[in-house]
């Protein structure tokens with residue numbers, strides 16, 4: 001397969017790229033850090049697949065479109081796009097700013113949209129292809145200290161649900177990935193205990209296996225995500241009793 005992964009310079013995205021390349025696939029890796037992407041490409045010479053560095057900034061539409069064009073010049077058969085680039089900054093209630101919301105939405109929501117639109121056009125012209133959107137279980141329902149991050153991920157869940165029937169009608173497979181806590185630079189910032197936190201390689205393996213299945217949503221680890229799914233159906237009175245305990 002030919003696979004495009006955004007947010008591939010570290011964490012889940014980098015691990016996905018390595019696992020797919022080891023399995024013999026060609027992976028276009030995108031993020032801002034060109035040096036890291038080029039090092040990944042160089043190290044892929046020892047595996048059966050290939051990694052090709054495609055630096056971009058998902059907050060800059062020209063940069064996304066130019067990267068997409070370069071990818072089209074390399075291959076006429078893109079199979080899978082994993083929209084994984086994300087931004088998270090823990091911010092206390094009294095430190096919330098307009099810039100914090102703008103930056104979070106620009107990367108997590110509009111960044112996905114900027115990469116999604118050329119992918120949808122490409123795949124609908126071919127009437128084939130697979131797009132996976134990386135959201136988060138924090139998008140299921142509002143959680144304290146995640147007003148910007150959680151709402152950006154909630155928007156991705158809603159967007160994927162909205163697009164799914166039309167993607168199906170155009171023979172495009174659409175998947176939604178909602179991880180629980182996974183070790184990465186992103187979660188290294190958290191000072192609280194993260195229940196059922198997973199190793200990055202395990203999370204990437206779940207994604208690789210899950211994307212090969214017919215499931216729309218991949219959420220893991222189940223021992224954590226089942227509880228969050230349960231919280232989703234609680235009436236507000238009970239839900240806020242639970243989430244109040246997360247505020248010091």
Ligand SMILES: NC(=O)c1ccc[n+]([C@@H]2O[C@H](COP(=O)([O-])OP(=O)(O)OC[C@H]3O[C@@H](n4cnc5c(N)ncnc54)[C@H](OP(=O)(O)O)[C@@H]3O)[C@@H](O)[C@H]2O)c1
Pocket residue numbers: 006007008009010011012013030031032033034056057058059084085086087088107111134135136137178179180181182183184185186187
């Ligand atoms: N770790 C978790 O517990 C967890 C849980 C649920 C969901 N997720 C989601 O999983 C995805 C990957 O996160 P991670 O945990 O692997 O964190 P990470 O290691 O911080 O990876 C984030 C990736 O996004 C890229 N990125 C950030 N801003 C970008 C921009 N403007 N343009 C292009 N790329 C950009 C970063 O690369 P550059 O800095 O080089 O640009 C990096 O490759 C995110 O969408 C995150 O929200 C993570």
